Amino acid sequence: GAVVSQHPSWVICKSGTSVKIECRSLDFQATTMFWYRQFPKQSLMLMATSNEGSKATYEQGVEKDKFLINHASLTLSTLTVTSAHPEDSSFYICSARESGRTEAFFGQGTRLTVV
Amino acid sequence: QQQVKQSPQSLIVQKGGISIINCAYENTAFDYFPWYQQFPGKGPALLIAIRPDVSEKKEGRFTISFNKSAKQFSLHIMDSQPGDSATYFCAASSMDTGRRALTFGSGTRLQVQP
Numbered sequence: 001g002a003v004v005s006q007h008p009s010w011v012i013c014k015s016g017t018s019v020k021i022e023c024r025s026l027d028f029q030a031t032t033m034f035w036y037r038q039f040p041k042q043s044l045m046l047m048a049t050s051n052e053g054s055k056a057t058y059e060q061g062v063e064k065d066k067f068l069i070n071h072a073s074l075t076l077s078t079l080t081v082t083s084a085h086p087e088d089s090s091f092y093i094c095s096a097r098e099s100g101r102t103e104a105f106f107g108q109g110t111r112l113t114v115v
Numbered sequence: 116q117q118q119v120k121q122s123p124q125s126l127i128v129q130k131g132g133i134s135i136i137n138c139a140y141e142n143t144a145f146d147y148f149p150w151y152q153q154f155p156g157k158g159p160a161l162l163i164a165i166r167p168d169v170s171e172k173k174e175g176r177f178t179i180s181f182n183k184s185a186k187q188f189s190l191h192i193m194d195s196q197p198g199d200s201a202t203y204f205c206a207a208s209s210m211d212t213g214r215r216a217l218t219f220g221s222g223t224r225l226q227v228q229p
Contacts (some may be wrong), residue, residue, distance in 0.1 A: 006158070032215070042221075042222070043204060043222050093158045093159070095158075095217075097215060102147045103164065104161075104215075104217060106158035107158050109158040
């Protein structure tokens, strides 16, 4: 149980285009989902928290207009990187937590490369 | 203070040895302390977690030791195997913001030599 599926695993896009990353909880209802960014050989940096049906809460320094987060259902959250630039290239990882539970489970991550 | 400090940055252990990774925190509101294992190109996987009402938790070869007064916790990997070679992150969370977002340590790259 507690499977979080993230898609795609990797994506290459041209500078100026937008990319959408999906995060799904397969066997539980995720009332809260988190989006992280990870640079090579570094720790995970929390970008934003989303609760189903409400606006995402962004961490300080994260541009909400560049990183659009939607949590439309209890099993799906999406992160859209808008007008991507090479500096947005990174490893993006989502995690999900079920209401009333403390454990957070992570997706497999998405490697974004902007060329 | 939300920071979680993790050490060492890297660790080399012989097969069969004990790997020990340490973390320290400042925020006394933290009430959940998980450890995650991450392989290159993959998302972190939850290994084991502890709450501050117990001093030790063991699951298989993995043990968390927790010292509430010192605000420190550590991961012990017994009988370390080459397959344990990965990056390990400690983390902590609380419900004081209502989100239970994880604060991660900086990570420890473990290499188990055969």
